[in-house]
Amino acid sequence: MSERSGTEDLRRRNLSAVLTAAHRHGPLTRAALVQRCNLTRSTIGALVGELSALGLVYETDVAAARVGRPSPMVHASERVVALAVNPDVDAVTVGVVGLGGMVHRRIRYNTSSIPSLEEAVNITRAVVEGLSVELAGSEHVLGLGLAIPGLVNAEVGQVLLAPHLGWKDVDVVGPFRQALGMPVVAANDATLGTLAESIFGAAAGYSDALYLNGSASGIGGGAIVGGQPLGGASGYAGEFGHMVTRPGGEQCHCGRRGCLETEVNVDRLLKVVNLNHAQAEQLEDALLATQTFPVLREIRRQTDLLAIALGNLVNVFNPQIIVLGGFLGVLLAADRERLSAAVAAGPISGLGTKVRLERAALGAELLLVGAAEAVFAGLLAEPRSVAPGQESGASPS
Amino acid sequence: MSERSGTEDLRRRNLSAVLTAAHRHGPLTRAALVQRCNLTRSTIGALVGELSALGLVYETDVAAARVGRPSPMVHASERVVALAVNPDVDAVTVGVVGLGGMVHRRIRYNTSSIPSLEEAVNITRAVVEGLSVELAGSEHVLGLGLAIPGLVNAEVGQVLLAPHLGWKDVDVVGPFRQALGMPVVAANDATLGTLAESIFGAAAGYSDALYLNGSASGIGGGAIVGGQPLGGASGYAGEFGHMVTRPGGEQCHCGRRGCLETEVNVDRLLKVVNLNHAQAEQLEDALLATQTFPVLREIRRQTDLLAIALGNLVNVFNPQIIVLGGFLGVLLAADRERLSAAVAAGPISGLGTKVRLERAALGAELLLVGAAEAVFAGLLAEPRSVAPGQESGASPS
DNA sequence: CCTATTTGTCCTGGACGTAAACATAGCACT
DNA sequence: AGTGCTATGTTTACGTCCAGGACAAATAGG
Numbered sequence: 001m002s003e004r005s006g007t008e009d010l011r012r013r014n015l016s017a018v019l020t021a022a023h024r025h026g027p028l029t030r031a032a033l034v035q036r037c038n039l040t041r042s043t044i045g046a047l048v049g050e051l052s053a054l055g056l057v058y059e060t061d062v063a064a065a066r067v068g069r070p071s072p073m074v075h076a077s078e079r080v081v082a083l084a085v086n087p088d089v090d091a092v093t094v095g096v097v098g099l100g101g102m103v104h105r106r107i108r109y110n111t112s113s114i115p116s117l118e119e120a121v122n123i124t125r126a127v128v129e130g131l132s133v134e135l136a137g138s139e140h141v142l143g144l145g146l147a148i149p150g151l152v153n154a155e156v157g158q159v160l161l162a163p164h165l166g167w168k169d170v171d172v173v174g175p176f177r178q179a180l181g182m183p184v185v186a187a188n189d190a191t192l193g194t195l196a197e198s199i200f201g202a203a204a205g206y207s208d209a210l211y212l213n214g215s216a217s218g219i220g221g222g223a224i225v226g227g228q229p230l231g232g233a234s235g236y237a238g239e240f241g242h243m244v245t246r247p248g249g250e251q252c253h254c255g256r257r258g259c260l261e262t263e264v265n266v267d268r269l270l271k272v273v274n275l276n277h278a279q280a281e282q283l284e285d286a287l288l289a290t291q292t293f294p295v296l297r298e299i300r301r302q303t304d305l306l307a308i309a310l311g312n313l314v315n316v317f318n319p320q321i322i323v324l325g326g327f328l329g330v331l332l333a334a335d336r337e338r339l340s341a342a343v344a345a346g347p348i349s350g351l352g353t354k355v356r357l358e359r360a361a362l363g364a365e366l367l368l369v370g371a372a373e374a375v376f377a378g379l380l381a382e383p384r385s386v387a388p389g390q391e392s393g394a395s396p397s
Numbered sequence: 398m399s400e401r402s403g404t405e406d407l408r409r410r411n412l413s414a415v416l417t418a419a420h421r422h423g424p425l426t427r428a429a430l431v432q433r434c435n436l437t438r439s440t441i442g443a444l445v446g447e448l449s450a451l452g453l454v455y456e457t458d459v460a461a462a463r464v465g466r467p468s469p470m471v472h473a474s475e476r477v478v479a480l481a482v483n484p485d486v487d488a489v490t491v492g493v494v495g496l497g498g499m500v501h502r503r504i505r506y507n508t509s510s511i512p513s514l515e516e517a518v519n520i521t522r523a524v525v526e527g528l529s530v531e532l533a534g535s536e537h538v539l540g541l542g543l544a545i546p547g548l549v550n551a552e553v554g555q556v557l558l559a560p561h562l563g564w565k566d567v568d569v570v571g572p573f574r575q576a577l578g579m580p581v582v583a584a585n586d587a588t589l590g591t592l593a594e595s596i597f598g599a600a601a602g603y604s605d606a607l608y609l610n611g612s613a614s615g616i617g618g619g620a621i622v623g624g625q626p627l628g629g630a631s632g633y634a635g636e637f638g639h640m641v642t643r644p645g646g647e648q649c650h651c652g653r654r655g656c657l658e659t660e661v662n663v664d665r666l667l668k669v670v671n672l673n674h675a676q677a678e679q680l681e682d683a684l685l686a687t688q689t690f691p692v693l694r695e696i697r698r699q700t701d702l703l704a705i706a707l708g709n710l711v712n713v714f715n716p717q718i719i720v721l722g723g724f725l726g727v728l729l730a731a732d733r734e735r736l737s738a739a740v741a742a743g744p745i746s747g748l749g750t751k752v753r754l755e756r757a758a759l760g761a762e763l764l765l766v767g768a769a770e771a772v773f774a775g776l777l778a779e780p781r782s783v784a785p786g787q788e789s790g791a792s793p794s
Numbered sequence: 795c796c797t798a799t800t801t802g803t804c805c806t807g808g809a810c811g812t813a814a815a816c817a818t819a820g821c822a823c824t
Numbered sequence: 825a826g827t828g829c830t831a832t833g834t835t836t837a838c839g840t841c842c843a844g845g846a847c848a849a850a851t852a853g854g
Contacts, residue, residue: 006842007809010407031832041833043811068831069819151746161746208630225622232715233605239712242745244705246644254745308641315636318629348639348651349548349558403811404840428801438802440842465800466850
């Protein structure tokens, strides 16, 4: 079933360590890799050589500022790319993301109505065909990552429920794979956002982090636990939006009452500053500019409820940092002191005082980076898997 | 800082895999180890040989029931032991636990008052000295594990707060190590209970499990995430008892109102069946025997509130199983249908329907097994570390 | 007693990383 | 401009480890 151990296992791990370091921590000198990976110069040389032969990294000379022989820079090859797709209610966004985390292209295809799965597939195929010249030849397309606003069983590639898209109990991986002829992975958007923020964003470098994102469709999130993303039994973990914070409160579409996302809600914020959904971009400015009592009251109300949920999560996870995205980030900006104080005071025995609260650092590229990261994960774990000529137009032997 | 990789790293991992398998999954034949560890007969032979030379495992012949050469049984040596100590408000319990998970001795030392740290240390030393004949000579004492009813920073061995013991901001590892002259680890009792249940108890074999324990001192718990125990940044994770389930409810000692443990509470249960604290053992029988309205109402009230918390946790963790210990197990037994239905209905999109609810399988030995497991963890990860003659009465070369 | 089957043991070969010696490339000082 | 210093890449010898194959051992079934 699983591969034999052998000494090749060691090599796999070391190749993985080097490639992962180059991917996550930007270009690094070989000397830096020696330190970071705890390997000798000889071994790093061999590993970088192999990765270079596989086309996964390349080296550049660098003007040395220090005494001693200059160490070449090892770059993760940005020509090794993943496609990233984020279907949403009003658009399907397709991205091309290179190893190293750069988003090379980002194409937002606006839809007149909520896209069906079939439409999302067709749009994606069309956009990718439009990019084919760009992708062809030199680039190596590893696969496609799907960021789905809903519950996704990552193992089997099934969407259990994506309420706002109206997708339910469908295999999403199959159709995309069939249409594009490449490996496809799918996961919940907030889970992928967590991944992205934990690697390249505000939670980078923390082993235990929480991420909560607030959007028009509710609140989702994810956790990094001991450096690893929390998936749960089937990839559904991180539904922080349905934590009950006001029992007997408003009815939630999930069936319960008083879920966090029925109370802490972008609609309520828009309403107090007289904006509509289309003007969500201006929410932050409007909130900060309007200091009237109803506005302040609503900010406080939502801040306090959010703080209860965050306090619960601190008690549960004991994280080092909590990253807030979307309108939750706006809420943090609107009254950081209050949220900070409430989170510090809530959890047992002052645990909350040590938790950092940060806004998400990645903007529009968050989900594309996260989805690509899910694709890269396989390669990073097993760099040699790139070997059997896995070009975009696959041809089985 | 950390050790170099080398091929010895492979050996370490393989030794660890074999020893861990023998420890967790009882005696196994070498043939079974070959399958389980994905290694060849030659390698398993070498590994078992080395572990045997280290005194960590031994082999026995077995009457083969199958055709073919019989494969010897590999047993984790139960003569390699850990001491386990659980200080509580009315007693200090000391145990001797062997590799393989057997509790060889369990000595409960009742105290007339809540023990101070100093008293706990002295009691432990006295009990261990009483066991010295038993421990001396043939046995190999790896160290001592402390199960503390409170917040423990496992990394630094500090108790942040153990409210019922009255310990606060004290180094617990230091005094015990000084008094006993052996390595000491400390952790929260519920965290260790989680570990024990996940290895030898009801959660064995599950990669994603939750454990909640209800005692006179409140509700604590822990999680297994992707097969690994959830620790958090400093080991404080798993404080499920302080999840707010009824905002504005009763004041909790933690400062907030309506924490789970202020509402779901053994005192309230004892009260409705007219028992006092000392009669807690009889709670289950009393609850099941008394079918009066006030009793049923209190059971339902607590069941419903517990279900809210469990529903939140299912949304957060997406676990395969939830294990309930202490009076929470009693509550499950009292009205399994109701709790089951509420947990199934609560979480989003029917996630709860797939979650198993089980009572804790380990009884009085739970914490001793868990504390010992924390001690064994180091050995299991690095079996060769046993080498430099680490006898109970240590004698540096 | 013989055969099939399963498993332990021994031996050889290949893969891998380490360590140490050597080579190289830039800086800094004179 | 030259010389030494220093940090780093490169090459080679060596040890460890595991896989795989040949052989031996031990048992059940006929």
